[in-house]
Amino acid sequence: MGINSILDLVVIFTKAALVTLEVALASIAIALVIGLVCAIVLYFGVPVLKTLIRVYVVFFRNTPSLIQAYFIFYGLPKIFMVLDSFTCSVIVLSLLGGAYMCEAIFAAVKAISTNQKELALAIGLSKLDTVRYLILPQSISISIAAINNNAIFLTKEVSAMKLILLPEIVYQAFSIISLRPDLIIPVALFMVLSYLVILIPMTYAFSRVERRIRYAEFGN
């Protein structure tokens, strides 16, 4: 890797930041879907699925993401199939995030008053309509802050996927430093800068979304 000017670093870190962003956004989206579906299943208390989801959530919340990644990246190929590091990172982070999102959204579902649920029953809403008009909008607006926190957490956790060789920001930084130890300070600066470039707009966008949803709910 020939690094002759600051421009080379800019190119490398832009690419790396894009990888981080892609993995982060993909896993946030999938995690949100997993979380929503799991929370709704828990709400209806579907017999076997309910237990399975509880086990899944508890298991993923109580084990290190690093070992989950190693298990899927190095362990599963032995009995199942080989996955590339991008797919593997998205799978690990989606499952991890899904567990956290499920917990956050289900807590919100529980916070919706029983009155409303009984009313929905009384006016004859079908299960699908109850979810669509009652559960979904309110649970999202109650749990939006927790969802945002989880999303930021997932974005930061992408850097742990360095260890399964995902070419993201930290991975690139360390591979440059191992070849050119003299560049340690500019590389470190670029590493921090790349994270700031991703995280600051993200937190800003999330706080906008949060305010919007609050406005929709409370009108202030």
Next chain:
Amino acid sequence: MQNLGIDNILKSFPRLLDGIAVTLKISLIALVLSIILGLILGIAMTSRSKVLLGVLRTFLEAFRLIHPLIWLFVFFFGSANIFHIQIDNVAVSILVFTLWGAFEIGDLVRSFITSLPRSQYESSMALGLSKIQMYIFVLLPQIIARTTPSIVNLATRLIKTTTLVYLIGVPEVLKVSQSIIQVTYLRNPNSYISFTMYLFLLIVYFIICYPLSLFEKYLEKKVLA
């Protein structure tokens, strides 16, 4: 059964236990130190000095924003590269996780102190307590009661995040298991050891962390009640 490598895990079980002990040791020391440091930082964060607040806020955001993985590397290789001193890798891990935990706890303590009604300060002043007495006899017991669930939560997160310290060469359980995996592959390339070993590690961590999170839930209920 030979291929699954269960016998290898059983054979090297004492070494794995040593690894787990290292993980727990680092987490426990870091937790105790970060509770003490966190209390001090939390009280410092309620001070009126703008400079002190700015510095502490910056560190807090830095530790929140930047993954502990990067901090480990910065402290371990940075100290060698820039200051030309070699710090023991266990000490670096404890240092990084202590700082990480201390700022988390500090922020909890700060938000709790600022949420207390003013009457508490006024009544302790009316009782003639000095500032230090007020902190020790009035605020500290409340802070401890209120932050315990979050501290238990931090403990589980610490235990989970300390897996990263194998990257700077600390012989904790992941490092040990990777060397066992390598040796097993050397003897028997068809072994399923990496599958079995990582599954085993997941279960070990689950056994350690799950009781802690149950305890956290229990404490939370108690505090809120």
